[in-house]
Amino acid sequence: MDSVLRAENISKSFGPIEVLSGISLDLRPGEVHAVIGENGAGKSTLMRILSGHLPPTKGSLHLNGQPITFSGPVDAEAHGIVLVHQEILLAPDLTVAQNLFLGREIKRFGFVDDKAMRDRTRAILRELGTNIDPDREVSRLSIADRQLVQIARALLVPHKVVAFDEPTAVLTPIEAESLFEIIRKLRAQGVAVLYISHRLNEVKAVADRVTVLRDGRHIATRDVEGLEPLEMARLMVGRDMSKLYPEKPQTASDQIVLTVRDMAVPGYVENASFTLRRGEILGFGGLIGAGRTELFEGIVGLRPGHGTVTLDDRNVQFRDAREAMAAGIVYLSEDRKGKGLLLQQNLRINLSLAALDKFSRGSFIDTGAEEKALDQAIKDFDIRTRSRDLLAGQLSGGNQQKLLLAKMMLLEPRIVIIDEPTRGVDIGTKEQIYRFIASLAAEGKAVVVISSEMQELIGLCHRVIVMRNGRVAGEVAQADLSEDAIVYLATGVHEERAAEIAAGHA
Amino acid sequence: MTETVLPTRAEKRKFAIDMRALSPFIALIVLIIAGALINPDFLTASNLLNVVTRSAFIAIIAVGATFVIAGGGLDLSVGSMAALIAGVMILTLNNLGGGDVGTLALGLLAAIALGAACGLANGLIVTFGRIEPFIVTLGTMGIFRSLVIWLAAGGTITMRNFELRELYRPVYFGSIFGIPYPIIAFLVVAAIGALILYRTSFGRHVVALGSNEDVARYSGVPIWRVRTLTYIIQGICVGIAVLVYVPRLGSATPTTGLLWELQAITAVVIGGTALKGGIGRVWGTVVGAVILELVANIMVLSNFVSEFLVGAVQGAIIIIAMLVQRSVHRGR
Numbered sequence: 001m002d003s004v005l006r007a008e009n010i011s012k013s014f015g016p017i018e019v020l021s022g023i024s025l026d027l028r029p030g031e032v033h034a035v036i037g038e039n040g041a042g043k044s045t046l047m048r049i050l051s052g053h054l055p056p057t058k059g060s061l062h063l064n065g066q067p068i069t070f071s072g073p074v075d076a077e078a079h080g081i082v083l084v085h086q087e088i089l090l091a092p093d094l095t096v097a098q099n100l101f102l103g104r105e106i107k108r109f110g111f112v113d114d115k116a117m118r119d120r121t122r123a124i125l126r127e128l129g130t131n132i133d134p135d136r137e138v139s140r141l142s143i144a145d146r147q148l149v150q151i152a153r154a155l156l157v158p159h160k161v162v163a164f165d166e167p168t169a170v171l172t173p174i175e176a177e178s179l180f181e182i183i184r185k186l187r188a189q190g191v192a193v194l195y196i197s198h199r200l201n202e203v204k205a206v207a208d209r210v211t212v213l214r215d216g217r218h219i220a221t222r223d224v225e226g227l228e229p230l231e232m233a234r235l236m237v238g239r240d241m242s243k244l245y246p247e248k249p250q251t252a253s254d255q256i257v258l259t260v261r262d263m264a265v266p267g268y269v270e271n272a273s274f275t276l277r278r279g280e281i282l283g284f285g286g287l288i289g290a291g292r293t294e295l296f297e298g299i300v301g302l303r304p305g306h307g308t309v310t311l312d313d314r315n316v317q318f319r320d321a322r323e324a325m326a327a328g329i330v331y332l333s334e335d336r337k338g339k340g341l342l343l344q345q346n347l348r349i350n351l352s353l354a355a356l357d358k359f360s361r362g363s364f365i366d367t368g369a370e371e372k373a374l375d376q377a378i379k380d381f382d383i384r385t386r387s388r389d390l391l392a393g394q395l396s397g398g399n400q401q402k403l404l405l406a407k408m409m410l411l412e413p414r415i416v417i418i419d420e421p422t423r424g425v426d427i428g429t430k431e432q433i434y435r436f437i438a439s440l441a442a443e444g445k446a447v448v449v450i451s452s453e454m455q456e457l458i459g460l461c462h463r464v465i466v467m468r469n470g471r472v473a474g475e476v477a478q479a480d481l482s483e484d485a486i487v488y489l490a491t492g493v494h495e496e497r498a499a500e501i502a503a504g505h506a
Numbered sequence: 507m508t509e510t511v512l513p514t515r516a517e518k519r520k521f522a523i524d525m526r527a528l529s530p531f532i533a534l535i536v537l538i539i540a541g542a543l544i545n546p547d548f549l550t551a552s553n554l555l556n557v558v559t560r561s562a563f564i565a566i567i568a569v570g571a572t573f574v575i576a577g578g579g580l581d582l583s584v585g586s587m588a589a590l591i592a593g594v595m596i597l598t599l600n601n602l603g604g605g606d607v608g609t610l611a612l613g614l615l616a617a618i619a620l621g622a623a624c625g626l627a628n629g630l631i632v633t634f635g636r637i638e639p640f641i642v643t644l645g646t647m648g649i650f651r652s653l654v655i656w657l658a659a660g661g662t663i664t665m666r667n668f669e670l671r672e673l674y675r676p677v678y679f680g681s682i683f684g685i686p687y688p689i690i691a692f693l694v695v696a697a698i699g700a701l702i703l704y705r706t707s708f709g710r711h712v713v714a715l716g717s718n719e720d721v722a723r724y725s726g727v728p729i730w731r732v733r734t735l736t737y738i739i740q741g742i743c744v745g746i747a748v749l750v751y752v753p754r755l756g757s758a759t760p761t762t763g764l765l766w767e768l769q770a771i772t773a774v775v776i777g778g779t780a781l782k783g784g785i786g787r788v789w790g791t792v793v794g795a796v797i798l799e800l801v802a803n804i805m806v807l808s809n810f811v812s813e814f815l816v817g818a819v820q821g822a823i824i825i826i827a828m829l830v831q832r833s834v835h836r837g838r
Contacts, residue, residue, distance in 0.1 A: 321724055325726045339721055341721060349714070363706055365705055
């Protein structure tokens with residue numbers, strides 16, 4: 001079959017760093033083509049090139065057999081190539097219809113024609129199998145509905161190729177299943193669908209062909225028929241997955257260091273109770289938005305919350321992070337760029353910020369001691385930086401996480417809470433971070449790992465507590481750790497049942 | 507691929523940072539050369555000392571503004587605050603009635619204390635009221651200004667005690683080893699400011715707060731206290747500036763300190779401090795204040811532009827300085 005969009009030998013460099021090299025890919029009408037790879041494999045860059053957001057450094061694009069260059073995303077859209085972004089890019093205070101037609105309003109006598117836009121919106125949404133009210137403000141929609149609106153907005157322009165960038169990251173399995181229905185509908189209409197993900201079960205369920213990228217290189221393009229998720233994982237990672245996680249340290253004790261009872265964070269968490277023991281790694285699983293981050297931000301005083309927090313038989317209530325740190329509890333935010341590091345400042349300033357008292361001599365900061373600590377941190381945490389004078393924002397995601405770890409470890413905490421420790425981190429660094437977390441527990445610290453990656457929770461933790469809709473849904477002991485057990489608690493539905501319900505639902 | 511380290515960009519950025527730190531000094535040199543070419547009287551010691559002396563109040567206020575702005579805040583009330591402090595100080599001196607050093611010292615202390623109190627008010631409203639600093643200080647700007655007009659009953663507040671005036675006069679007009687006291691005052695304030703901003707935990711916290719408030723909060727920085735303190739420092743700096751200013755004329759009027767906030771913020775921005783916070787340059791600020799006064803001086807000495815347009819030129823300078831900052835930032 002002829003391809004509708006073909007990429008030939010695409011390379012992309014930023015400065016001397018080549019992030020894509022020699023990628024070829026063809027998209028045929030009426031197929032779902034998945035692109036998989038680890039974080040940093042170049043999936044997003046490839047998609048941005050295909051949808052006109054970035055020009056390739058080398059190589060060419062062909063549309064219906066004709067070579068073509070896009071001047072930008074608008075140009076690509078005019079040629080029928082649309083991208084459904086991973087992040088929700090909608091104006092929250094505008095209505096669904098206003099968002100759908102933002103920048104391309106239907107006009108009548110020079111004025112916007114609200115009725116026509118509303119009717120079109122309703123028709124398009126119904127086609128997608130939903131009956132969201134076009135007059136509702138986007139801020140009042142659920143995350144899944146917002147995603148649907150975003151898809152509807154993308155499909156508003158005449159399209160031949162639709163690219164989805166990790167569309168299920170924020171969806172429950174049921175919501176994901178209705179998204180797959182939409183994708184299958186598009187395929188039936190002869191549209192070529194590009195599907196970017198690292199969730200292999202989904203790829204297996206929805207895609208016809210799959211292209212695997214690793215470190216910016218094309219590894220394989222295969223038919224999904226007969227390709228099992230495990231084999232996909234092996235292609236993605238390029239080695240045996242089982243060595244990714246270190247041995248779980250045998251240090252989990254019965255000695256309880258932290259007890260949380262009936263913790264509530266208004267609007268996010270109700271009635272959360274759990275205990276944390278010395279030397280253990282306690283996982284917190286659940287869907288995005290289940291209230292895990294908010295629970296711990298409430299505990300360490302970063303958000304208003306109330307409940308009984310007992311630290312070593314003593315009731316405590318922290319009013320801000322400073323008090324929690326003084327008590328030996330540190331929280332490493334999932335939002336490294338927004339809440340973890342000062343991206344515009346250098347490594348030294350970032351490293352010492354939380355523990356600045358340790359670097360003060362009299363009233364003044366001892367810069368020499370700071371420099372020494374930075375040397376030590378670069379060595380201990382294997383922070384790879386070309387120069388010590390770089391800004392934190394210029395480090396890669398993995399090195400930023402290492403710097404954040406180093407920064408918080410300067411406080412010599414007893415309890416370490418790490419939120420999404422490996423988000424945006426490459427595979428090699430992931431392994432280092434896992435080993436580091438295990439060593440913390442081995443030293444007798446109590447560690448909490450909040451993660452949306454179930455494999456990570458299973459591979460790393462002694463126990464996993466799962467949250468759903470702001471409540472603790474249950475706990476999975478080490479012997480029972482499995483994806484199915486976590487998914488069941490996170491959604492309240494078994495995976496197979498989820499598919500059945502969705503089928504009936506749609 | 508935002509997460510990849512990009513060496514070429516880094517080199518450019520390094521160059522840009524240097525430019526940011528150096529550009530006020532380069533501008534200063536260019537202005538001095540221009541001034542020397544335009545009028546031979548420009549490069550005389552007496553003219554230059556005069557220029558720097560006149561820039562002292564704005565420089566001292568701008569050192570405080572460097573803290574507020576580097577911490578991500580803004581204070582528009584400094585001009586009105588200066589007028590209010592000047593008025594209250596003169597009234598205090600008049601009411602105390604004495605002509606001795608003790609009376610003067612009491613008056614000066616009252617000025618500093620009032621400055622700190624005004625700054626505290628600004629700081630508390632910004633932090634605990636959770637209101638944009640622009641709005642808060644716009645409000646207190648009106649309040650302070652109208653208070654001084656009310657105190658002066660629309661007229662002028664003048665120092666009545668002749669002995670006291672004579673005693674106080676040298677603070678503006680006197681000098682030591684040929685260097686006028688205002689210049690010494692402003693160098694001392696700048697040195698202390700630089701020490702606090704660059705070498706103490708508090709200074710580091712200010713920069714962290716201005717870079718990203720959330721990161722500061724998650725790192726255990728006491729953000730309420732740090733932010734309030736920046737406004738108090740600003741208030742104290744205004745108080746010190748008033749101490750130097752009052753003996754110049756010996757009075758306060760409803761127009762005292764008019765548009766000083768514009769000049770102070772201009773000096774800070776010319777000096778390379780980022781208006782969005784996170785970068786503070788005390789010495790750059792000092793140079794910025796001198797540049798403003800140099801421009802006015804050159805305009806007076808030359809015949810190209812009417813000196814009545816000094817305000818227009820200074821207004822244009824802040825816009826140009828912002829454009830320069832923007833292009834330096836884009837160059838990253």
